[in-house]
Amino acid sequence: MNPHTPTLELTQLSKKLGGREVLKQVDLIVQPGEVVGIVGSNGSGKTTLLRLVTGLIYPDRGVIRVKGKRVRPGLLGDLPLSVGALIETPSFLPQFSGFQNLTMLASIQQKIDKTDVYQVMKQVGLDPENRKPVRTYSLGMRQRLGIAQAVMEDPCLLLFDEPTNALDDHGVETFSSLLQELIEKGASVLLVSHVKGEIQRFCDRVFQIEEGKLLSVQESTKQKWRLVVSSWDDVEKLTKRFPHLQIDQPVNGYPAVVCISHWVSQAELTSEMMQDEIQVIEVQKQI
Structure with missing residues (x-):
């Protein structure tokens, strides 16, 4: 086939x-x-x-x-x-x-x-x-x-x-x-x-x-985002929302993850992270 x-x-x-x-x-x-x-x-x-x-x-x-x-x-x-x-x-x-x-x-x-x-x-x-x-x-x-x-x-x-x-x-x-x-x-x-x-x-x-x-x-509005967060506690919180997120290479000792979501802007992403008490240090939309 x-x-x-x-x-x-x-x-x-x-x-x-x-x-x-x-x-x-x-x-x-x-x-x-x-x-x-x-x-x-x-x-x-x-x-x-x-x-x-x-x-x-x-x-x-x-x-x-x-x-x-x-x-x-x-x-x-x-x-x-x-x-x-x-x-x-x-x-x-x-x-x-x-x-x-x-x-x-x-x-x-x-x-x-x-x-x-x-x-x-x-x-x-x-x-x-x-x-x-x-x-x-x-x-x-x-x-x-x-x-x-x-x-x-x-x-x-x-x-x-x-x-x-x-x-x-x-x-x-x-x-x-x-x-x-x-x-x-x-x-x-x-x-x-x-x-x-x-x-x-x-x-x-x-x-x-x-x-x-x-x-x-x-059509799909899903985007791939790379987040650098302040601690592994933040990664654990993200994992509950995105069970299939990927752990990326740390940045200056801070954990980094890649996840897929319908966020359309960095502002929307940051707002949701603040509501969940997740401290985001760096955000990058990936293509």
Whole structure:
């Protein structure tokens, strides 16, 4: 397979539901390691688009390809095997624990074992040894479990529908860290939400669905910044905000780090650092 093959290609994709054309000639390409977001109101077609990519429903017209291979829905179809998805409210067998649910799902493709399930549950902030049935889980715990089932087999493409729904602040940070790890492994992510701020936080490119059309809203505003700070305590504070920051060569004995953020100016960066009580000695935007 060509390493430059897009992870996801949608070509002239159209779909009617209830006599209404919810998607009209949608074209989209998602490259390896890219996070693409789609924002739209309820009923705009966001979730329908994800269902089409997984092969859960048929397009009326158009072509879907995952890693160059055409998706053909149906019992005799050719569904994508390396796709992880969290679409709408996650559903599990209520009488079994989270660990039991994920273990049963893992047995279908047999790509991972119980040790992998154990690790991914810890990664999303769930206790794999908690034997309480899923019916006793809070909404936030169910959402974490849904994220775990989507990512546990290291798919090349991840589809997330309102992924931070019901998550507290710690849960959102956990998801952000997990997303960064997946991107570093080369996974691609298609994320949909009705909350524009959430989309902008995570995504390299942002689109909006209006009357079935996919409209470009924003290219990536992420910048790489090199910060020299006064102490390793400041580095520790930065690590909590940017789990994947890189430690750089010290400058005159002071620690230096490189991180990626949506800061658009040095003034904005400095203001945020002051709020977090991080003493910045030197700032440099990197190209």
